[in-house]
Amino acid sequence: MDHLLSIIIFLPIVGVLVLLFINKENHSAIRVVAFVFSLVEFILSLPLFFLFNNATHEMQFQEVVPWIESYGITYHLGIDGISLLLVLLTTFLTVLCILSSWSAITVRVKEYMISFLFLETGMVGALVALDLVLFYVFWEVMLIPMYLLIGVWGDPKRRIYAAIKFFIYTMAGSVLMLVAILALYFFNLKATGIHTFNVLELYETVIPVGTQYWLFAAFAVAFAIKVPMFPFHTWLPDAHTEAPTAGSVILAGVLLKMGTYGFIRFAMPLFPNAAMAFLPLICILAIIGIIYGAMVSMMQADLKRLVAFSSVSHLGYVMLGMFALNMQGVEGSVYQMLNHGISTGSLFLLVGMVYERRHTRMISDFGGLSKVMPVFAAIFMIVTLSSIGLPGTNGFVGEFLILLGAFRSKIVYGVVAATGVILGAAYMLWMFQRVMFGELKNPENMKLKDLNMREIATMVPMVLLIFVMGVYPKLFFTKMDVSVDHFLKGFKAKYEMKGEAPTPRLTSILTVESVRERVSPSSGTN
């Protein structure tokens, strides 16, 4: 159990190695092996949930191994209540994604599954890494397989454009973060004499407000691109629309959360004064994202594009809640991350299922589908309602808490953001009506088959979770209560130091010169 997190990170790589030895023509064996590995992975991640100690804010299941000692870079893993839930979301969605690719992916199945398992390693690694360099490594590792998933198995028309756009956008943001990570490291080294990239130790470093602005800006751009926040969102509709179904699911379900997770784990607690200074800007951008995303969704003719733009809107809520900086807002925000993974993930799965049958995603090609596909329509309805945030579903809990938090932080934010809920209901229900109801005119739609057992099996866990999370959210909140509380307290405490107080650590007694003597790289310009 000591190495549970490492096992979870690297089990998919073992799966990749096994896949390498399977004949590439043997598609069913490849699918089964990938599925089994993802399922075992999910089962292995369950003990994290059950053995998790709700009472402490300390990182749990920690593992520390030195990696690059001259820099103090360590292989340092650990989870708190926030990353715990996101790890579970990741392992859970991966199982369903592999299941949903069963008949959708028919060419280069082996390479596809290998990419997917690699992606899982990157995602889990980024969520549990507590060392900034390790985090950065996993963060970049996620890019390659996702890029391949979009570029190789995406929609032939524009997949290459979408794949490259996705890669360059994310890369441009993250390299700036790398410079900020290094600047933070050397700042801390100068102040305390300790070589460390350990984020838990860096939380303690007091950074002058002026420096914080630059560092926060670099981190925030990297994460804002990933979230994506308006106006950095333009890669998202392309990537989502062109990716294969499972790629869209994982992109929406997990990769976007990396951005919001980055804010809550790194950008905000490391640079609270800067975060407060940028708060109005971020909240306004989040609200613009909510309204703009909803309005653009309403106008989409393509189902998948509609769902993609709805992500911009939903992630706007997540950001707004996080920057409300109160218990309700932040908990709602974390909860909404999970919700978005489940409901938007489900929507992409459902769109994928109908696309597999009809090879079109245009809303105007459909109509009256509920008559030929009743099971599909029923599940679609549940997911739609969850996405809108109907009470009794998971979406309600998250949105409600976020709005509550926003009202408490600044009433204008709450009022404007709440209009987004109405718009959300409008575009989702209007879409549902156009696709499911009305006359079944198009002859090609008349022969559509309803969901088969595998597809139902893919959707049932999602539907169950929608209700469980809607009716009994306590199950999840107890996991994160203490962590979120600690996040807020730490944020406040560090904020109040205003970056002026002397560094409170013993090592600061050492003069900077003596530190430079000790430290191998000499300073600066001479």
Add this chain to the structure above:
Amino acid sequence: MGITVPQINFSIIAPELIISGFALMVLLLGVFFPRTGKNDYLGYVSLVGIVVAFLYTFPIMGKSQYAFNNMIAADGFGVFFKVIFLIIAFLTVLISIGYSRRVDIDFGEYYALIMFATLGMMLMAAGTSLITIFLGLETMSIAIYVLAGLMRGDRKSIESALKYFLLGAFATGFLLYGMALIYGSTGTIILEEIAAYIKSKPELLRSPMIIIGIALLTIGFGFKVATVPFHMWTPDVYEGAPTSITAFMATGVKAAGFAGFIRVFFSALGAFQPDWIAIMWFLAVATMTVGNVVAIAQTNIKRMLAYSSIAHAGYILVAFVAGNKLGTASILFYLLVYAFMNIGAFTVVILLGKREEENVLISDYAGIGFKYPLLGASMTVFMLSMAGIPPLGGFMGKFYIFSAAVRAEYYWLAVIGVLNSAISVYYYLRVTVLMYFREPEREITGLTFSPASVIAVIISVWGVLYMGIFPSDILALAQRSITVLL
């Protein structure tokens, strides 16, 4: 005044002597036992020579010894570079074994010249006087001029050699003139004595003669390592030369150029750091940006790699500007990992060609990823490593370089550097886009993979992965190696 007999210590130049000996042997073997179309054995003899020379670097590791009136040193810095050059030479000979036969240049001179060039490189890194460094540089350059033009029937190869020779001779003139001016100001050619003399006479810091000398040295070395604006020759020469020699030039000559550059500027001219750093800052920015932006527009993979090698020189200059120990150590690290990834990439270029059909257009790579999965995967590793994606060696190299720049508080330089690295992703990814996302326009069939080249690819992949995942030992070694300079 008596004549001082220089202390002679052959053991510290044992690797150089062994390489020279084997080079002469291969030359003679090629003359007396020529076997048309079956000269691979010369390659194997060369490999043996390189390995033996490599083994003889162990006795001189970890100590600093000087010999021949302080003209040559066996110090950590020199030995680290010698190891880099021997690795480069080893890989170059390995990829030449199949390739040189394909393009009909597999005679003794070919391998002998590679080893003579390596000898020159080693002398450059070991030299502690201006003359030794200059001699090393000339030995290397002349061998490379010949190698570039070795494909006598090929117009591009001849153009390449002639261009390189004319411009190279011109640049050497600058270098020599710079050395002369510095000698004229200080009265000595020994690097450490130059530094000591400048220290004893602070008024020299304003001397126009020595400052012009530094500028001329910058041009001379800048030409060899291909920095903008002294890079014009690079694409044409790299494109025209035999591919194995291009790989050798892009890694070996560049590393040797930097070895001399660092040695002269840090050991002898450290006092002028504030002056030359300002120049280097602009050179670094221009080199990175021009290299990366122009690489985007290339259609020939050898030209693309040529511009990419310019960009990599720019990254290295960033560490040069940083000027601290970390920066210098990161240059050594970077040059080693660059050797692996660049030779690896050129080896894939070689493997994808066949007689009379070299397939050097980037569009020739369409569909390769699924047709030759391992070749495609290796190329992907090299491209991503050059683009600086973790967990590959190229990322760690850039990580160290940019951390040195941040450490020295050149934040804007670091930011320009990482943004350049993001630009570079575009053209490196284009190769993978073609390999995996596009169907081939024409079939490439009948490739025969020479086993030696395959081994070179395997070694390169291993090097890139090893230096990416376990970088700390090699960095620690590099940090120990540069203590003699700073």
